Amino acid sequence: MQIFGRLTVDSIEGSKAHCTCACGTKRIVSIYSLRSGNTRSCGCLARERTASMGRGNKTHGMKKTRTYKAWESMRRRCFNPRAVNFENYGGRGITVCAAWARFENFLADMGECPDGLTLERNDTNGNYEPSNCRWATPVEQTRNRRITATLEIEGRTRVLGEVCAERGVSAHLVHCRLRSGWPVNDRLFMPSLRAGRGA
Ligand SMILES: [Zn+2]
Structure with a gap:
């Protein structure tokens, strides 16, 4: 059993x-x-949670949860041309399936967002829909971990992915810069000037 x-x-x-x-x-x-x-x-767990959260949100009581925030930012990336990273999502034709216009449907399909995970697509050229989405380690972290190149920094040999994670910058971006001949200094670790690049 x-x-x-x-x-x-x-x-x-x-x-x-x-x-x-x-x-x-x-x-x-x-x-x-x-x-x-x-x-x-x-579905009774989510209903109990709604009940225990009480007033403030009559629809589902989940507005403060990671799951709701994931749903909201997914829709913003795809539908709001003023969103910082719109160019990488809505701007290149990525959309959200019709059922997920309602948060309740998104919740029913995806379940609640587990701690430490974010909403990721299996095919990053595909849309946000049940068959293409999962709760997973953020793509950037996965990418950083895959980059095992080392560099000399502050007198030590370090793994590029780790240094980049500490500095909050995309290891993929820094790796590209190194390959095109950038010297190792603070400028190397500048975040991209184009918002949302590398995400
Ligand atoms: Zn039940």
């Missing part, structure tokens, strides 16, 4: 799990969303 949060798996058919929630509700959910931890109840 497998238990995920409040859900107990009764049977499995293909990629669907027939579950019974601790509150008694039966629900069919995808095995993937159980394994990833996205789905942990029939």
Whole structure:
């Protein structure tokens, strides 16, 4: 017998799990969303959270959560031409599926955002939709970790990705600068002048 949060798996058919929630509700959910931890109840957890947050937000009580902020900034990047990073999203035709116009639908598809993760797309040229999105380590961190080049800095040999993480700058960007012959000094670690570049 497998238990995920409040859900107990009764049977499995293909990629669907027939579950019974601790509150008694039966629900069919995808095995993937159980394994990833996205789905942990029939929906009663989110409802209880809403109730416990009480006044202030009549719709879902989640406006202060990371999940809501992820939804909001996704929509801003894609739909608001004044957003700092619009050029990399809406500006190049990336959009959000119609169902995710409502936060409740986004929450139902994605589950709550786990700590330390952000909303990432599998295909970065693809849209924001259930099949292309997951909660994951931010792309920039992954990219920084992949860059294992070293450099001499302050008399020590250090891994470029680590130095860049400390300085809050894209290792990919710094790596490109090094390859085009920039000397190692503070200018090398300047963030890009074009907002949102490298994201
Ligand atoms: Zn339940």
